[in-house]
Amino acid sequence: MSYKLYYWTGLQGRGEFVRLCLEDVGADYTDVARIEGDDVMTPFLDGEHQGAVPYAPPFLTSGRLVIAQVANILQYLGPRHGLVPEGEAKRLHAHQLELTISDLVAEVHDTHHPVASELYYEDQKAEAKKRSKDFRENRIPKFLDYFEKTIERGGGRFPLREHSYVDLSLFQVMSGLAYAFPKAMAKQKLPLLRDLQKRVADRPNISAYLSSERRIPFNTTGIFRHYPELDG
Amino acid sequence: MSYKLYYWTGLQGRGEFVRLCLEDVGADYTDVARIEGDDVMTPFLDGEHQGAVPYAPPFLTSGRLVIAQVANILQYLGPRHGLVPEGEAKRLHAHQLELTISDLVAEVHDTHHPVASELYYEDQKAEAKKRSKDFRENRIPKFLDYFEKTIERGGGRFPLREHSYVDLSLFQVMSGLAYAFPKAMAKQKLPLLRDLQKRVADRPNISAYLSSERRIPFNTTGIFRHYPELDG
Incomplete structure (x- = not known):
């Protein structure tokens, strides 16, 4: 199964929670906007594709499925890749x-x-x-x-x-x-x-990912931002 | 199946999203804290029960399952009561x-x-x-x-x-x-x-619920609060 991940370029943001899963299991995936630019997401957000319309990135496509919301994506990936216990x-x-x-x-x-x-x-x-x-x-x-x-x-x-x-x-x-x-x-x-x-x-795959160029460094455009004045 | 719902008394809050599902399908449930008081939730939040420990109310028990987070509860109830399409x-x-x-x-x-x-x-x-x-x-x-x-x-x-x-x-x-x-x-x-x-x-069950005493009126202790100064 080949996945396509759609998320804003230049930041880890909420997309990173999905990336970590895909990387940990060595999934075949494309981080689409990093190749084609953020505009590639617009037709999905505008409802010009089949399937569910995301409210916002990140979203993942898997075959004809369009899956949005981080926890929903992880819940989908978990059982398929041994990333959640049985039961x-x-x-x-x-x-x-x-x-x-x-x-x-x-x-x-x-x-x-x-x-x-x-x-x-x-x-x-x-x-x-x-x-x-x-x-x-x-x-x-x-x-x-x-x-x-x-x-x-x-x-x-x-x-x-x-x-x-x-x-x-x-x-x-x-x-x-x-x-x-x-x-x-x-x-x-x-x-x-x-x-x-x-x-x-x-973990081997995570360690390799973290030292690769695929891991975007933390910066002040993501969710986690370092502003010294907010750290007391 | 008999359910027990645990949520703060006196407000609709996040618990109301669960109540509406239970009422719509005519489920057999007890709104436990409204009978026994809010303290009945403490042992669950303190991890003194079997099963998952909720971070916060609402949570639902179904047999031995303890299910927290509104969307998680609804996702659990949906297929059991025809509240979500197949597939x-x-x-x-x-x-x-x-x-x-x-x-x-x-x-x-x-x-x-x-x-x-x-x-x-x-x-x-x-x-x-x-x-x-x-x-x-x-x-x-x-x-x-x-x-x-x-x-x-x-x-x-x-x-x-x-x-x-x-x-x-x-x-x-x-x-x-x-x-x-x-x-x-x-x-x-x-x-x-x-x-x-x-x-x-x-909907008949919802209509009956909304006119019952089980429906707590909106008030300024819940999620949705009417403060005129916030309405522009």
Whole structure:
């Protein structure tokens, strides 16, 4: 099966959660906009293709399917590539965790855009400082302690007792938060999450991906942005 | 199958999207916290039960399963109660639409809490006014035009050509936005969404539910809140 991934060029953003899955399993995929440009996505967003119309990138095509929303894409890929355990209970659990990661990612976005996605960061900097303070002091600990406890409950190595797409997303969250909020993250203990992050980075396909040109560096156009004034 | 729904008492909130499904299909369910109080949820959130630990309410138990996250719950209920069409493509599409509704609902929450969930509305009113202005002018039209076009593409009556849980959630979104932002919503045309909203309200089980005491009125403790100063 050959996949086509569609996401904005020049940033990791939400597309990165999908890329990490595709790379981890060595899937045959094309990162289409990086070859053809962002305009290639417009006909999909304008409903000029068969199938579902995405509200926004990322979206993945697989044969005639058009699949949008990160957690939906991962839920689709998981069983096809051994990235989620067998059984209804485990799959519902995996998806629940992924949706909680999506909630966290949306909150990360709003640390630098608390007023309006359409405005520049510079035009909402005062509000961003307030929101980031709350995010650092309350939201990072609440979300990450929850995932730390989930790993503990899963036996100490994985949230779901074995490797899954949730590991890859938690790797991305931990890496992104460490880039965006290095001072705040240095205060967090999280031994199980940090160990998971390291083990994911060491997976052969992920390690090769991270040192390739396919891995776009973190930068201040993505979801995770490093603005020192937001890190306290 | 008898379900137990767990959600904060006194507000519709995110729990309402689950209630509408359970009511529409006439499922046997208990709205547990409304009988036993909010503390009944604590052991689940503290991980003292078997199964998945929710990050937050709502969650549903079905036999030994503990299912959290609204879209995950609806995806579980859909095939069991004829609330989603058959086939992988349709189910991925339904879930994608539901996840986009979840994104919209999170943005509605942030119109009154743009700085911190933990702070009172009164302590973030200035920021709420700014965020609500953008929400009214940019986000409401963008999201609702997308759903209007989805119904149009689906033949004019349903986003998925037949009744599904997405209809119920769009009913709730349209009702909630009309309560919270009556002036802004009066400016929107959206004939297909308004027709869908009316047809959902007229479904026998939904109609009976809406006029029962089980339907908590909209109020300023839920997701959709009417603060006149945020409606322009």
